[in-house]
Amino acid sequence: MKKITLLICTVMITGSLFAQKNLQLSFSTGPSINWMSAGENEISAGNVKAGYDFGVVADVFFDDLQRYALTTGFLLSNTGGELDYNNADPFEFAGETINAGSTIRYRLQYLEVPMAVKLKTSQFKRWTIWGQFGLSAFANVRAKGDTSDGVLDKSDIQNEIRLFNLAMNLGLGADFDLGSGNALTLGIIFKDGLTDVTKEHYSDGKTTVNSLVFKLGLIF
Secondary structure, eight states: OHHHHHHHHHHHHHHHTSOTTTEEEEEEEEEEEEEEEESBTTEEEOOOEEEEEEEEEEEEESSTTOOEEEEEEEEEEEEEEEEEEOOSSOEEETTEEEOTTOEEEEEEEEEEEEEEEEEEOOOBTTEEEEEEEEEEEEEEEEEEEEETTSSOSSEEOGGGBOSEEEEEEEEEEEEEEEETTEEEEEEEEEEEEOSOOBOOTTOOSOEEEEEEEEEEEEEO
16 A cells, blocks of 8 residues: 555656646546456356545646646556356365355455546536546456355455456546636546456456446546
8 A cells, every 4th residue: 555655646746847737637536336247158247346446647738728638647446346156066266165156256456557548628617528538557456355155255365366457448527627727527437347357267258347437536
């Protein structure tokens, strides 16, 4: 956690060295709805999991009117989901034997670095509409798991999760000008997982994590 805080502080300090005309920093947070999917007949998606994101986002503008920008930053993303294992036999997971037909609940935490193109409209009655599209790179920093048979209870499952993940991100939102260079930003961002997040050697399918994030931020 100390390393993540240091990275966020570095972004903020670096941003202060740039002209405000070309760069905007914002603190962003918000709840999320997360779910997992698996391309395997014996594994199916379970219930969704509530989560949240927070961190610092930087918009680097390409034009003087601040209509086109590259969005990046550092976010701590708490995500995960449930998978129903419909196999007929017990199986090994995180060093334990899990009963057949069990559900595993994944509690995952990632350091996220988004890289997206943001397009903004002209301001109208202090409101500006924006949309973004791009990719998000993730590095796993924590992984816990529960099983419906009680074998795992918020247990460490780090060895079952791949270190890196990649997702496409699409977002739509609006900024409200508060004056003095500050603004409130609201939006919805969909993160569509592209790579396999698990190390399930007994499964040939790809397991992905998807998220719908409700963004609330302060531009400063």
